[in-house]
Amino acid sequence: MATALSARLRLGTQGWSYADWLGSFYPPGSKQEDFLPFYARVFDTVELDTTFYHPPRPSVARSWARHTPPGFTFTAKVPQRITHEARLAKMGEHLAEFARALEPLQEKLGPLLVQMPAEFTREPGTVGLLDRFLAATPSAVRLAVEFRDRSWHVAATAELLQRHRVALAWTEWRELPRWTEITTDFLYLRWLGDRRDIERYDRVVVNRAREFESWERDLRRALPRVREVFGYFNNHWAGHSPASANEMKRRLGLLPIEPREQWPQRELW
Numbered sequence: 001m002a003t004a005l006s007a008r009l010r011l012g013t014q015g016w017s018y019a020d021w022l023g024s025f026y027p028p029g030s031k032q033e034d035f036l037p038f039y040a041r042v043f044d045t046v047e048l049d050t051t052f053y054h055p056p057r058p059s060v061a062r063s064w065a066r067h068t069p070p071g072f073t074f075t076a077k078v079p080q081r082i083t084h085e086a087r088l089a090k091m092g093e094h095l096a097e098f099a100r101a102l103e104p105l106q107e108k109l110g111p112l113l114v115q116m117p118a119e120f121t122r123e124p125g126t127v128g129l130l131d132r133f134l135a136a137t138p139s140a141v142r143l144a145v146e147f148r149d150r151s152w153h154v155a156a157t158a159e160l161l162q163r164h165r166v167a168l169a170w171t172e173w174r175e176l177p178r179w180t181e182i183t184t185d186f187l188y189l190r191w192l193g194d195r196r197d198i199e200r201y202d203r204v205v206v207n208r209a210r211e212f213e214s215w216e217r218d219l220r221r222a223l224p225r226v227r228e229v230f231g232y233f234n235n236h237w238a239g240h241s242p243a244s245a246n247e248m249k250r251r252l253g254l255l256p257i258e259p260r261e262q263w264p265q266r267e268l269w
Contacts (some may be wrong), residue, residue: 002168003221004125004207004248005252005253006223006224007187007223007224007226007227007228007229007252008227008228008229008250009046009228009229009231009249009254010044010045010073010110010228010229010230010231011043011045011229011231011232011233011248011254012045012046012231012232012233012246013039013046013047013049013154013232013233013234013235013241013242013245014046014047014049014190014232014233014234014235015034015046015047015048015049015050016035016036016039016046017032017035018201018235020171020200020201020202020235021035021201021202021240021242024240025042025204025240025242025259025262026038026179026259027263028140034094036064036067036068037067037068037248038259038262039255040068040069041152041257042070042242042257042258042259043132043184043242043245043257044071044072045061045063045072045073045074045075045110045231045232046075046232047075047077047113047157047190047230048074048076049075049077050073050079051076051077051078051079051098052077052115053079053080054079055079055097055098055101056101057101058104059103060198061101061102061103061104061105062104064104064105065105065106065108066221067103067119068108069103070203072108072202072260073108073109073230074102074105074108074109074110075110075111075112075113075144075186075188075230076109076113076230077104077112077113077115077219078095078098078112078113078114079094079098079113081094082094082095082098082114083114083116084116084117085116085121086134087116087126087127088129088130088132090127090135091133092095092132092135092137093136095133095136095138096138098112099112099141100139101151102120105236110142110230111142111143111144111167111188111230112141112143112144112147113143113144113145113169113178113188113190114133114140114144114145114146115146115148115169116145116146116147116148117149118148118149119149119242120147120148120149121151121152122149122151122152122154122157123145123151127156127157127160127243130145130160131164131167133167134160134164134263135164137164137166140190140191142186143164143166143167143171144163144166144167144168144188144230145166145167145168145169145223146169146171147168147169147171147179148171148173148176150174150176150177150179152239152240153177153179158181161183161184161194162184164184165183165184165185166183166184167183167184167186167187167259168181168182168183168188168191169188169189170187170188170190170191170218171189171190171192171210172191172193172215172237173190173192173193174192174194175196177196178218180218180222182226183221183226183227183237185226185227185230186227186228186229186230187219187222187226187228187229188228188230188231189215189219189229189230189231190231190234190243191215191231191232191233191234191236191237192236193234193235193236193238193239193261194207194236195236197236198235198236201235201239201240201241202221202239202240203239203240203243204238204239204240204244205238205239205240206237206238206239207238208237208238208244211257212247212248212251214249215248215250215269216251219252222254226253229234231245231248232245233245233248246258249268
């Protein structure tokens, strides 16, 4: 049964440019430049994956903003140069540069995701690196941090994030235990799955009903304690991330927009 939600929920996918979505999400014959405007008719948020590899050119960021409606929100993965190559060491100014590269998005920019590699385990040195990195974050930037090693799943980590008003990214990834601490006034969720299991992204191939039920319970318990929720599905979680995002919207009492209802009439038959 649908119930009133106290937080603003934004649910979408990790990226939007997938050839396998043609004919299942995007209308047949759609061109690359049609993808983002169509996506933004179905979902009100997306996680930028391309920023993990390099910051966008200003013209590209302006194009993203121009092709999405008011109220749309982009979140962005912090570049791997910061998280995977330098492991956060002396990267405060580089994070500031990355935030400046996203300024053309203006009010459409949401939190930035600091996705740490699984090899970034918790020890005194890495705790210090994380603490100094978060301390150097510009005050206007909202961050979420994703840990991929269970050594970080301790109260001291949550306390560090709380001190810097940074969100712990709630993540479902391979065999990593779920850790659902609330460390600031928003939640950031990522449903990742396992890249080894799914090769095509045009349909749901894994039944995730049990996981949906568990995540829904966790979310409903957390919603009264936060103002906003940002959640993103990967194709590898169940096979087709738009369907997964709409399923979670239904379960939380939100009205999903079915992509085929947005297709030109001639494509429906």
